[in-house]
Amino acid sequence: MDFYSQLFLYLSILYVSLYILFLVFRKKSSAPNLPPGKKGWPIIGESLEFVGTAKSGCPEKFINDRTAKYSPEVFRTSLLGEDMAVFCGASGNKFLFSGQKKYVTTWVPTSMKKVVIFPETMEKFNKDDPKKMRSFLPEFLKPEALQCYIPIMDSMTREHLESDWSPYKEVKVSPLTKNYTFALACRLFMNIKDPKVVSKFADPFARIAPGFTSVPINIPGTPFNKAVGGGKLIRQELLNIIRRRKQEISEGKDANARDLLTRLLTEAVDDGSVFYEMNVSNKIIGLLIASHDTTSTSITVIVNYLASLPHIYERVYKEQVEIAKSKAPGELLNWNDIQKMKYSWNVACESMRLTPPAQGAYREAITDFSFSGYTIPKGWKAFWTVYTTHKNPKYFPDPEKFDPSRFEGNGPAPFTYVPFGGGPRMCPGKEYARLEILVFIHNLVTKFKLEKVIPDEKIIYNPSPVPANGLLIRLQPLNQ
Structure with missing residues (x-):
């Protein structure tokens, strides 16, 4: 090989090498600036640690460890088999709550859908379903409709306390409140009153x-x-109930029924297929889960603090007994009574700040977007969580102190107190939950004084907070 041939070969090799280096460098330089963090193990990611810290009674540890190590604004992880960006602080909450349909959309994990959705409808279950349901719910949950539920809530609460609490000196609050809130949801959503039918749902739920x-x-x-x-x-x-209700509607029975199931069956377009019935079932299951688990957890948490803090209980009792004195014998609560329960609701809010009934919610990125200098790629999942604000001293001074006065006046700063989410996607059932909680508190504190049998009973998360022993409470009946 002559000199020029060798030179050409060397220059060719050099050129190719430099070109490859250029491509690699350009690819690296153009790679998105992803949030800091790690994905964990293949497939399962960091799910085991996420669940493990919750079950150990310290769900905020997973979040706090990573915000301290990576970023207080947003960090990367992998949960439920998905790349995920966890948004932190009030700014992260505001971005996700305000970015619906612009940057993100609602996302339901596949594992959750496999539990509650009919397999046959899985492909048809799309992002529009939650939107359609939310557009229908405000009609069912607006103040005029909610006012009609208060007497039912009140009478059912009285019956529940009389049958399941009064005969005993000690009770486990957690399982009892789950039974109560589920029976109430069955009554209001599906007009089911038979305890045997309710129990068919309660056990698998x-x-x-x-x-x-x-x-x-x-x-x-x-x-x-x-x-x-x-x-x-x-x-x-549920399919059995839906088919019976359709038959009743076709026969003109319960023409004035106001429950949600009847409304769904009369106002939706029935194409005569089993998929129609399954889709109605999907919606009802979602509502039962949302209204039952978080509300019963909230009531349990509130009772825990009322039994632990006598000075808080006394102020709630004084407020509620004044309302009770204004009522005629046997008269049920009404909308005006609920509006007088301001301190009681502040206590409920502070209870849910310290022990939130839900950890947060998921979204899916519908386009590439930037937040806090980092790129969130299209298709990534996003997660907002109560644990980046509720106990953050930046937003709540002396965060471990139980202080209902935090909710007086204008209350906490926007996007810092988020047990119900926020923005356009705030939980549409917030007012329903408020009524149910306050009606229960009214009847409970005017009927019993409360004492914790296990003062330091541990709270575990599965995924909602649950007292390890069911919250064992000693009851002292009050003179009626």
Whole structure:
């Protein structure tokens, strides 16, 4: 090989090498600036640690460790088999709450859908379904409709306390409130009054929630497997109820029924297919889960603080007994009575700040966007969580102190107190939950004094906060 041939070869090799380096460099330089963090193990990501810290009684540890290590604004992780950006602080909450349909949309984890949605409708279950349901719910949950529920809530609460609390010196609050809120939801949403029918739902429903945030491994004995089995039983029972209700409607029975199921069946377009019935069932299941688990958890948490803090209980009692004195014997609560329960609601809010009934919610990026200098790619999932603000001293001074006065006047700064979410996607059932909680508190504190049997009873999360021993309370009946 002559000199020029060798030179050409060397120059060619050099050129190709430099070109490859250029491509690699350009690819790296053009790579998106992703949020800091790690994905964890293949497939399961950091899900085990996320669930593990919650079950140990310290769900905020997962979040706090990563905000301290990576970024107080946003960090990367992998949960439920998905790349995920966790948005932090009031700015993160505001961005997600305000960016609906512009940057993000609602996302339901596949594991959750497998539990509650009919497999046949999985492909048809799309992002418009939650939107359609939300557009219908305000009609059902607006103040004029809610006012009609208060007497029903009041009478059912009285019956519940009389039958399940009064005969005993000690009770476990957590399972009792779950039974109560579920029976009330069945009554208001589906006009089901028969305790036997309610119990058919209640037992399998107890299996569902623990499986939502578990690793989605569907083998016998796992929480996810139990949740899938519970969901199957519920769906079948709901189909039976829907078909009976359709028959009643066609025969002109219960023409003035105001429950949600009847409204759905009369106002939706029935195409005569089983998919129509399944879609109605999907919506009802979603509402039952949302109204039952978080509200019963909230009531349990509030009772925990009332029993732990006598000075708080006394102020709530004084407010509620004044309302009770203004009522005629046997007269049920009404809308005006609820509006007088300001301090009681502040106590409820402070209880939910310290022990939130839900950890947060998910979104999906519908386009590439930037937040706090980092790029969130299209298709990534986003998660906002109460644990970046509720106990942050930046937003709530002396955050571990129980102080209902935080909610007086204008209350906390926007996007810092978020047990119900915020912005356009705020939970549409917030006012329903407020009524249910306040009606229960009124009847409870005017009937009993409360004392915790286990003063330092541990709270575990599965995924909602649950007292390890069910919150065992000693009851002291008050003179009626």
